[in-house]
Amino acid sequence: MNNQIYKTYLKEAELNHILLFNGKQSTLLKVLESDIEYFSKKPFSLLGINSSNKIEKGKKINVNTGILYLAPDTMVTSKTICPNAKRNGCSNDCLFSSGRLGMITAQKAMIRRTLYYLYHNEAFMDQLQEEITKGYKKYGESFAVRLNGTSDLNWSKLVSDNPSIQFYDYTKLRNLALKNKNKNHHYTFSGSLYSDYSKSELKKAVNDDLNIALAFNTKGTKKDTLEIPKELYGKKLVNFDATDVRFKDKKGSIGYLKRKGSKASDRIEENKINNHFFVTESNIKELINL
Numbered sequence: 566m567n568n569q570i571y572k573t574y575l576k577e578a579e580l581n582h583i584l585l586f587n588g589k590q591s592t593l594l595k596v597l598e599s600d601i602e603y604f605s606k607k608p609f610s611l612l613g614i615n616s617s618n619k620i621e622k623g624k625k626i627n628v629n630t631g632i633l634y635l636a637p638d639t640m641v642t643s644k645t646i647c648p649n650a651k652r653n654g655c656s657n658d659c660l661f662s663s664g665r666l667g668m669i670t671a672q673k674a675m676i677r678r679t680l681y682y683l684y685h686n687e688a689f690m691d692q693l694q695e696e697i698t699k700g701y702k703k704y705g706e707s708f709a710v711r712l713n714g715t716s717d718l719n720w721s722k723l724v725s726d727n728p729s730i731q732f733y734d735y736t737k738l739r740n741l742a743l744k745n746k747n748k749n750h751h752y753t754f755s756g757s758l759y760s761d762y763s764k765s766e767l768k769k770a771v772n773d774d775l776n777i778a779l780a781f782n783t784k785g786t787k788k789d790t791l792e793i794p795k796e797l798y799g800k801k802l803v804n805f806d807a808t809d810v811r812f813k814d815k816k817g818s819i820g821y822l823k824r825k826g827s828k829a830s831d832r833i834e835e836n837k838i839n840n841h842f843f844v845t846e847s848n849i850k851e852l853i854n855l
């Protein structure tokens with residue numbers, strides 16, 4: 566047990582910060598105290614390789630992805646790690662799904678990684694570099710890295726230090742995608758219809774010919790009524806659920822993602838909402854006539 570790690574959290578972290586943990590409202594201090602031994606250790610691993618069903622689909626086209634999952638937005642710090650989450654309306658849904666009941670091991674791991682990133686940043690970056698190097702040794706050219714699994718941070722220095730590695734991310738920061746100078750970092754802009762700001766950013770992203778992902782409020786079940794259009798702005802919509810391997814998409818691709826982890830009754834109700842992160846029955850006309 567490394568007491569120094571834990572002591573730093575007690576000294577520097579926002580201990581009274583409120584978060585949803587294991588389905589209940591808690592404070593960061595209570596979460597830390599629930600397993601002092603666990604939070605006294607450095608993260609076991611930062612990158613999960615092929616660690617979700619979606620990511621694993623890349624294997625069929627010979628891509629092995631290492632993904633970093635941090636505690637999203639303001640889960641452990643009022644200084645968000647997703648600077649555009651509020652304006653895009655994705656925050657509540659994301660914080661809720663990260664803090665829900667029954668995912669305690671994953672939540673603890675996310676929180677520990679994020680605290681380590683925030684308060685032991687040098688050691689975090691060293692460990693991340695080691696894991697990237699190890700992944701490349703094991704998988705060679707088929708290795709790819711997605712650092713913003715549940716964050717929207719700028720990793721440009723690390724990416725430029727690893728020119729042989731393919732990085733890719735979704736981002737809600739249009740400028741991050743637009744100003745990216747690293748050829749080995751592929752960005753897909755994640756569009757939202759939540760606010761005037763996010764709609765205007767989406768419109769600009771279409772004009773910028775950025776690759777764009779749109780999440781639709783449907784799971785495609787018999788109960789779902791929202792239809793995903795076949796094309797938008799003269800382009801055929803790509804199924805971004807088929808794999809997560811976005812860097813193989815053609816330039817300017819626009820793709821759809823179906824909504825995950827939700828109840829049909831909620832989706833039907835939310836189809837009435839106009840200002841939503843998801844494309845709904847209420848805002849789809851606005852999307853088409855953007």
Ligand code: SF4
Binds near residue numbers: 659737
């Ligand atoms: S930017 Fe991404 S990770 Fe952050 S809150 Fe929104 S959906 Fe979640």
